[in-house]
Amino acid sequence: MQYPNRWPAPAKLNLFLHINGRRPDGYHELQTLFQFIDACDYLTFKLTDAPNLVLHSELNSVVDPSDNLILKAAKLLKQHANYSGGAEIFLEKNLPMGGGIGGGSSNAATTLVALNALWKTGLSVDELAKLGVKLGADVPVFIRGLAAFAEGVGEQLTPVDLPEKYYLVITPEVHVSTAKVFSHPDLPRNTPKLTLATLMKNSWQNDCQSLVAEQHPQVAKALDWLVEYAPSRMTGTGACVFGEFEDKQQALKVLSQLPTDLSGFVAQGLNQSPLIELIAKQN
Ligand SMILES: C[C@](O)(CO)[C@H](O)COP(=O)(O)OP(=O)(O)OC[C@H]1O[C@@H](n2ccc(N)nc2=O)[C@H](O)[C@@H]1O
Numbered sequence: 001m002q003y004p005n006r007w008p009a010p011a012k013l014n015l016f017l018h019i020n021g022r023r024p025d026g027y028h029e030l031q032t033l034f035q036f037i038d039a040c041d042y043l044t045f046k047l048t049d050a051p052n053l054v055l056h057s058e059l060n061s062v063v064d065p066s067d068n069l070i071l072k073a074a075k076l077l078k079q080h081a082n083y084s085g086g087a088e089i090f091l092e093k094n095l096p097m098g099g100g101i102g103g104g105s106s107n108a109a110t111t112l113v114a115l116n117a118l119w120k121t122g123l124s125v126d127e128l129a130k131l132g133v134k135l136g137a138d139v140p141v142f143i144r145g146l147a148a149f150a151e152g153v154g155e156q157l158t159p160v161d162l163p164e165k166y167y168l169v170i171t172p173e174v175h176v177s178t179a180k181v182f183s184h185p186d187l188p189r190n191t192p193k194l195t196l197a198t199l200m201k202n203s204w205q206n207d208c209q210s211l212v213a214e215q216h217p218q219v220a221k222a223l224d225w226l227v228e229y230a231p232s233r234m235t236g237t238g239a240c241v242f243g244e245f246e247d248k249q250q251a252l253k254v255l256s257q258l259p260t261d262l263s264g265f266v267a268q269g270l271n272q273s274p275l276i277e278l279i280a281k282q283n
């Protein structure tokens with residue numbers, strides 16, 4: 001089978017994020033709507049007979065390679081499948097980190113999907129998703145590659161077909177810790193669970209947004225500015241915020257008016273991730 005050289009790891013947006021409660025293990029019950037966007041990191045894999053797993057990335061100076069979700073994912077698959085060889089992995093990092101657009105989780109998912117194909121370890125998508133959730137609550141949706149309504153801690157996924165709108169994503173230069181947001185005493189945790197049909201009709205909100213905007217003035221500033229142009233919210237636990245547009249030109253026009261102390265990009269919503277499209281083409 002002819003696999004590509006570069007494997008995409010797309011970002012996601014949480015179009016809404018409701019927190020319904022806290023479990024005894026500290027994790028939160030939530031309801032959220034995931035859609036991918038066509039902004040991606042890219043990974044390249046070189047297979048080796050030697051068992052070592054090596055990551056080449058500018059990120060190595062910021063994140064210790066042993067903490068990098070890419071190497072954690074590769075190690076997990078290698079151990080699970082009892083694979084004898086190794087890999088050199090090259091990462092092109094384009095996505096902002098700690099922004100709530102899931103770059104790390106997506107990198108982990110792409111590593112699992114790509115190495116499972118290249119190493120011919122033969123795990124099913126269900127098995128890969130089960131491995132992936134050990135690395136993070138957001139990893140399974142990237143492995144399955146379909147826009148989805150998520151429940152539980154984010155791992156119970158129902159695929160959904162959504163309008164593939166354009167988003168202006170603002171990337172405030174702050175790193176928000178997901179663990180800190182979820183452990184904050186003032187985080188609202190009591191949004192009632194609703195059916196998907198009801199949620200689709202209601203207006204969409206992010207239950208982490210007020211807390212994160214209070215703590216990070218740049219997030220508040222980005223939201224205050226963007227909401228004048230389009231329906232806007234935060235994604236995940238922040239710091240990125242996004243405005244929805246029907247029309248790409250309109251989104252680009254607003255981007256061109258962004259105050260100089262803010263930065264961002266325009267991307268299109270995708271119901272199927274570029275990673276899964278690529279796998280489907282091979283089969
Ligand atoms: C907020 C979201 O981004 C929405 O997509 C995700 O639920 C977070 O997913 P993630 O980054 O893959 O999260 P993980 O790496 O599993 O967890 C990071 C931290 O967030 C908290 N966490 C995460 C998911 C969840 N349902 N409840 C939680 O309380 C936990 O304290 C955990 O220590």
Ligand SMILES: Nc1ncnc2c1ncn2[C@@H]1O[C@H](COP(=O)(O)OP(=O)(O)OP(=O)(O)O)[C@@H](O)[C@H]1O
Nearest residue numbers: 068069097098099100101102103104105107178236
């Ligand atoms: N390959 C990776 N890419 C980015 N971050 C990584 C990676 N591996 C480990 N990390 C760690 O994970 C942290 C969060 O990264 P990430 O970019 O996934 O945040 P996020 O977009 O807020 O994620 P989420 O929406 O899933 O909470 C980083 O600050 C970094 O320390």
